[in-house]
Amino acid sequence: MSSPAPHPQKLSFPVADNCLQIGGMSLVHLAEQIGSTPFYAYDRKLISERVARLRAVLPADIHLHYAIKANPMPAVVQHLAELVDGFDVASAGELKVVLKTPMPPDKISFAGPGKTEQALREAAVAGIVVNLESVREMEILARVGASLGVRPKAAVRVNPDFDLKSSGMKMGGGPKQFGVDAEQVPAMLKRMKDLPVEFYGFHIFSGSQNLRAEAIMEAQRNTFDLARRLSADAPGPVRLLNLGGGFGIPYFPGEQALDLDAVGGHLNGLMPDARRDFPEAEFVIELGRYLVGEAGIYVSRVIERKVSRGQVFLITDGGLHHHLAASGNFGQVLRKNYPVVVGNRVNPEGEAEFASVVGPLCTPLDVLADKMALGHAREGDLIAVLQSGAYGLTASPTAFLSHPAPAEVLV
Numbered sequence: 274m275s276s277p278a279p280h281p282q283k284l285s286f287p288v289a290d291n292c293l294q295i296g297g298m299s300l301v302h303l304a305e306q307i308g309s310t311p312f313y314a315y316d317r318k319l320i321s322e323r324v325a326r327l328r329a330v331l332p333a334d335i336h337l338h339y340a341i342k343a344n345p346m347p348a349v350v351q352h353l354a355e356l357v358d359g360f361d362v363a364s365a366g367e368l369k370v371v372l373k374t375p376m377p378p379d380k381i382s383f384a385g386p387g388k389t390e391q392a393l394r395e396a397a398v399a400g401i402v403v404n405l406e407s408v409r410e411m412e413i414l415a416r417v418g419a420s421l422g423v424r425p426k427a428a429v430r431v432n433p434d435f436d437l438k439s440s441g442m443k444m445g446g447g448p449k450q451f452g453v454d455a456e457q458v459p460a461m462l463k464r465m466k467d468l469p470v471e472f473y474g475f476h477i478f479s480g481s482q483n484l485r486a487e488a489i490m491e492a493q494r495n496t497f498d499l500a501r502r503l504s505a506d507a508p509g510p511v512r513l514l515n516l517g518g519g520f521g522i523p524y525f526p527g528e529q530a531l532d533l534d535a536v537g538g539h540l541n542g543l544m545p546d547a548r549r550d551f552p553e554a555e556f557v558i559e560l561g562r563y564l565v566g567e568a569g570i571y572v573s574r575v576i577e578r579k580v581s582r583g584q585v586f587l588i589t590d591g592g593l594h595h596h597l598a599a600s601g602n603f604g605q606v607l608r609k610n611y612p613v614v615v616g617n618r619v620n621p622e623g624e625a626e627f628a629s630v631v632g633p634l635c636t637p638l639d640v641l642a643d644k645m646a647l648g649h650a651r652e653g654d655l656i657a658v659l660q661s662g663a664y665g666l667t668a669s670p671t672a673f674l675s676h677p678a679p680a681e682v683l684v
């Protein structure tokens with residue numbers, strides 16, 4: 274084995290006295306203040322800065338929405354309520370979280386396949402925009418609206434006839450459980466004319482976790498073109514055109530941050546035609562991980578240092594039950610290491626070693642870092658998994674092995 278090099282990642286967080294700093298505080302002090310490990314910590318300043326950067330780059334009339342499934346922690350959602358223009362929820366449970374914020378209901382939209390009648394009732398009375406994923410949802414929404422004496426706001430989530438190239442997760446194009454196939458939308462819109470719902474517009478979300486500016490630019494061009502074609506059959510003017518999102522963040526060695534300036538410049542170029550063709554529309558970009566992913570860390574404590582046949586294992590009190598994605602079991606095809614550091618020995622200073630960070634679960638899948646170059650960790654040291662602000666805790670099987678839940682703080 275070659276001699277270990279320090280972590281190759283650029284850290285989003287400052288380091289002082291060789292200790293990671295988050296929210297203006299050393300990680301060691303934060304752990305003391307919380308009083309237990311493991312925990313997730315999210316840095317509000319980094320979230321605010323990310324929104325400001327998007328505002329600076331995107332056209333001024335692009336509305337920025339937060340897709341809360343990336344991180345539905347109430348404090349994070351409350352913080353973002355002050356910063357973004359709207360929320361996108363994907364369940365009736367998420368709807369309850371955003372309805373506790375000051376966000377106006379018509380700036381909240383609800384996507385997700387298989388909405389139940391109960392969920393549609395809750396959406397209808399709340400006055401939020403429902404992104405319809407099927408004719409069935411449309412018929413039920415119209416019926417429950419009439420029975421409640423409200424006129425529900427309805428947009429059509431379209432499964433586009435194109436896809437977002439090189440996406441971590443494709444969510445449109447080809448056969449999908451999401452949305453209504455573009456070719457079936459005209460017939461749906463004709464039916465909608467006869468129903469007591471308020472047509473709002475279209476939601477066209479093609480994919481997620483994309484680091485290639487050109488792919489996002491191409492999808493945005495295609496999205497406007499598809500919306501133009503579909504609007505010919507619309508029962509009213511398009512008031513809402515949700516262009517999707519898909520902006521990715523770098524997780525693994527060799528990945529480069531998205532070229533946001535390129536995406537913003539290109540979108541600026543598309544806007545004059547879009548404003549002409551959709552004069553009444555609000556244009557929305559909806560982002561989850563891009564807003565919060567890099568602002569969060571997951572921290573666990575080394576319980577035991579074990580050497581097995583020459584390989585160092587740092588056994589921690591945290592693991593895949595809190596952070597499935599870092600273990601490589603949340604959609605990754607080949608397991609790769611998330612950026613991980615010994616939080617109180619960030620720079621190894623000649624003490625670097627290859628070590629594997631594992632959790633306490635009785636399964637070989639419980640790996641947070643596989644043979645990574647790390648500072649020489651002692652029992653009691655803190656291990657920080659970076660890029661953990663999105664799809665962390667709520668995307669993890671917390672009940673597996675009956676360990677306690679981690680704390681979560683916004684600092």
Ligand SMILES: *Cc1c(COP(=O)(O)O)cnc(C)c1O
Nearest residue numbers: 340343384478481482560561562
């Ligand atoms: C999951 C999801 C998002 C957020 O995706 P990110 O990759 O976190 O930006 C946005 N919109 C819809 C419809 C989603 O399902």
